[in-house]
Amino acid sequence: MREPKRTGDRAPWWRRPLDWVGRLRQDPGTTNLRRYAQLIDSIDEERAPLRMVSDGELDGHIVGTGSVSLSSDAAVVRFLAVASEVSHRRLGLDPFRVQLLAAVNMLRGRVVDMATGEGKTLVGFLVAAGLARSGRRVHVLSANDYLAGRDAAAGAPLFTSFGLSCAAVVDGMSEAERVAAYRADIVYATVHQVGFDLLRDRQRTPTSKRLVPDLDAAVVDEIDAVLLDDAMVPLVIAGDADPIPEDAALTGIIASLTVDEDYTIGEGHRSVSFTEAGVTRVEAGLGVDDLYAQEHVDLLTAAHVALHAQALVERDVHYLVADGKVRLINDTRGRVADRQRWPDGLHAAIERKEGLEVSQQAEILDQMLVETVARGYRSITGMSGTAFEAAERLSEDLNLRTGVVPTNHPCIRRDLPDRLFVTAEQRDTAAAEAVREAHASGQPVLVGTSSVADSERFASLLTDLGVDASVLNAKNDAAEAEIIAHAGEYGAVTVSTQMAGRGVDIRLGPGAAEAGGLLVLGVGRYDSARLDRQLRGRSGRQGDPGVSVFYTSIEDEVVTEQLRVGYEPRSVSAEGRISDSKFLRLYEHAQRVAEGKLLQLHRTTRNYHKTTDRHRQMILDTRERILGDPEALDDYLAQVWSYESEKAAEWGSPDKRDLAVEAVLYQLDRAWTGHLNRLAATREGIHLRVLGRQNPLDEFNRIAIEDFLALGAESITEVRDTLEEAPDDATSLADLGLRRPSSTWTYLVTDNPFGSEADRIVAFLGKVVRRNRPPSISYT
The missing domain is CATH 1.10.3060.10 (Helical scaffold and wing domains of SecA)
Incomplete structure (x- = not known):
């Protein structure tokens, strides 16, 4: 899909015919949201006299809005005019015209792409209040518990002014508190909380109360993160089960094995298998004659799982250890994935690998996908800073139409072309030097990395150059608000995982704009261009100056896990930078293959x-x-x-x-x-x-x-x-x-992150099918 024009009310003349063609074909993401622009004029006209009335008279106008008919333009105009004035007085927030345009479209069931810093939270308040005043039961689905609790409290003055009750459903609530919260007109929660409570309801007995009323209307903040990134994650309710016996010596035996001698790791670091020598060593360690004998099937399985945990699952990349527990890291957000675990066998093997107490074994009583929860709502609308890239998926998965609203002020951020290098070491050296130079000029810098380990390693490189950087990753996510509050200050350097890509609004401090605004520097691209755009979007909010650039290499995982390149670049500088346009296109191709x-x-x-x-x-x-x-x-x-x-x-x-x-x-x-x-x-x-x-x-x-x-x-x-x-x-x-x-x-199950045997067979068959590909490139 073509990137939409976002930085003003009028696109260049040469793009307008392309926009018209896209809309004519109804391409995902091309829904014309400006068709309701005249309603925004009407809202402004109707609100004008309300600015002069007293609070008591305004309360009368609130009552006069009555039950909002979302199919009536006049009713929607009247409601948003009153709601805008209430927001101004109760919240201290005056909606921009683009925010009102987004609210009108969302009330009509569309998904809205709004750039970072454009005020999506206030739009969510207006839309939730409008739906609730129309008689709908509204769930506002947030990306995490913190945002759900924060936004419910922040929006309460607006909601109560309209006679609406509001509550948040978060971890730690009792059953009685959950029952009461779900009876509110507007409920803020994560889709995981709603899904878990639905699973609890499906286990209820005559003596227990139902938690979740029938699902009605959902307003989804960061809709692509909530309903796409986690769409295929199974939500699980489990009961206690008898522990599975395990040979205590197995973990130590596996840890003593040597790569390439006792086991081999497959291409792409996604599979591992014993060699004959490795099998012999395991048999000797366990005191068995034939590990492949029928009576040792369970032991053989445990050995393979233990080897998988030892050789492929990396600490501070796929998980971290905190408070004596293995805590998984969400790849798309860089945060600790609360209550998430791998299937019991793999999870237990990692706990043994780390010398931790093995968590209680579970029997899965029921499970369902996050997407199944979403499909249970009668209607869904939502917004995100990267909804455009997700438009095709939202259309295919949930039959939702997406469009882009313009920014309130033109975006003047400069998005520079990638700096592509031969090796990851050359990439990091050049990226660290670029950060040092920007820091020396006073320009604030946000560095985006792909893992906890990478963030700490790159921060160490900066320390060697005399640059003191704040590190934000899953290990210290509790300090996120404080770290981000200083990330836009003059001369600040922040190294972060992808967790800085959601719900973050970095404001420039004094002198930072004059120094060039926030520099966003990505060290390697993510598997999805949508995640790259999230990172870019941290810079250039509300017309602020800023720069974004990615430093990449052909050793990046996004390339090595998708392609094997059998030829060398033609133009390489002494520092290792590649100027060969063919390789620049190759990198983008690898990312599309991953997507x-x-x-x-x-x-x-x-x-x-x-x-x-x-x-x-x-x-x-x-x-x-x-x-x-x-x-x-x-x-x-x-x-x-x-x-x-x-x-x-x-x-x-x-x-x-x-x-x-x-x-x-x-x-x-x-x-x-x-x-x-x-x-x-x-x-x-x-x-x-x-x-x-x-x-x-x-x-x-x-x-x-x-x-x-x-x-x-x-x-x-x-x-x-x-x-x-x-x-x-x-x-x-x-x-x-x-x-x-x-x-x-309840917990979430993360599927095997390295792919099942089925995935590998499909990949093999794919190679056979792709015989017409150039011999210089093969697909993994």
């Missing part, structure tokens, strides 16, 4: 979850009917005892109904858990069906449907056996010999 792989992974993941989502909804509907409709229990018991109506009547009697409901829900939940586990095992090997000329997805769906049909019969049989064996005086599940988990908890 394409991620998109295909998301599509595949979604396709594999569609059937499961439908089945989950059917189970949920059955649960809800049994919980709330007496006739539903009678119908179910009639199926349990289809030929013994007196038995069904006995358990449907008033003195036994409650226990019957508990037993039915328990067996439905156990059957569903078993179904999920069987599907997980099926998917691990489903890719092998391609060798038999079968479509893996079709085969998976066939197996899923067959297993789900068996699930119904399985649960009915279990209910019948349980109740028929029940003691006469039974009143609880414990009396039936059943036990729900004594504790449950």
Whole structure:
């Protein structure tokens, strides 16, 4: 997609025909948001007399807005005129015309691309209030708990002026507090919090309250981060399970192995395998004759997982250790991923590798994707500083239309072309020298890096040059606000991971603008151009001067993990800088390949979850009917005892109904858990069906449907056996010999970051298909 014109109200004459063609074709991101510009004039006209009224008279106008009809231009104009004046008086914020334009479009269901520093938070207040005044239950989905709590408190004066209640749902709240918060007109939360509470609701019993009312309207701040970056992350509710026995010596044996002698690491650092010598050493260490014998299958699996943790998962890159726990790092945000873990086997192996106490083993009771939560809302709108790059995905995944609003002041930031080098060492040397020169002139600098380790390493390079830099990464994210508050000061240097790319507004200090404004310097590009633009967007807010540039190398992971280049650049300076335009295009091509792989992974993941989502909804509907409709229990018991109506009547009697409901829900939940586990095992090997000329997805769906049909019969049989064996005086599940988990908890599962065996087979097949590629470039 072509980058839109954002820096003024009028595009250059030569771009206008391209814009018209794009809109005519309805290209993603080209939705014309200015069609409502005349409404902004009407809002200004209607607000003008309100500036002169007293607070009491303004309250009368608030009442006069009544229930807002979003389909009526006049009602939307009247509401936003009053809301603008209320915002001015209660919040001290006067909406710009571009903010009102964004609000109008979002109230009409569009997604808005707004540049950094243009006031998305205030737009969110206006849109949430407008939706709530129209009778909708509104969830404002934020990128993290901190932003949810902050924005709920900041917007409360505006909301209460319109008679609307507001609350935030964050970690640490009790069940009663959550129930109360979700009953507010406007709820601020992360999509993870909402998803986890939906999973809790799906485990509820007759004695527990429902947390989340039916999902209605969602306003998503940083919509691409919330609904795309994490869209395919499974949200999990788990119960306590028996610990898995593990050979205590295995971790030490694996740690003693030598790369290239005992094991080899595959290309792209995504796979690892034992050599014959390595297998012999493991067998000797464990005291077994044949590690591949049937009786040692579990031990062999544990050895492979331990090797994976030892050789491929890097501390301070993929995770860090804090407070005696392994804490994962979110690749797209550079922050610690709260409550996120790898599947139990890999996570436990890393804990053993680090000498930590192995966390409690879990049995997954239910799980669903973040995207499944989003699809549960009746309507979604949102905004982001990088929504344009995500427009195609938002259209395909959620059927949302996206457009770009102009900035309030023209953006005068200079985006310089990349400085491409042969090696990463040459790149870092040149980048550090550029930072030193900018610092010497007083220009503030923000350096973007890809990992915690890289941020600390680059800060060390700057120290060697006599430059004192503040470091912002997942290890000290609690100090983010303080560090960012000083990042725009004269002469300041800040080295950060991608965490400085969201919810950050860097203001220039005295003298910083005269020194050239904020210099954003990226050390290597990310896998997505959208993340690059997030970093660039830290500079040049509200018409401030600024500069952005990326220092890159052909040793960057974005290149080496996608391509193997078999020829040398023609033009290389003494410092290692490449001026060969072919290599500059090659780097951009590698980034597009990485984005394409991620998109295909998301599509595949979604396709594999569609059937499961439908089945989950059917189970949920059955649960809800049994919980709330007496006739539903009678119908179910009639199926349990289809030929013994007196038995069904006995358990449907008033003195036994409650226990019957508990037993039915328990067996439905156990059957569903078993179904999920069987599907997980099926998917691990489903890719092998391609060798038999079968479509893996079709085969998976066939197996899923067959297993789900068996699930119904399985649960009915279990209910019948349980109740028929029940003691006469039974009143609880414990009396039936059943036990729900004594504790449950929620977390996110991060899939294997190095790809499954299926991914590698797909990559291999892709190489075969691409025989027409130039021999000088091959694809990994």
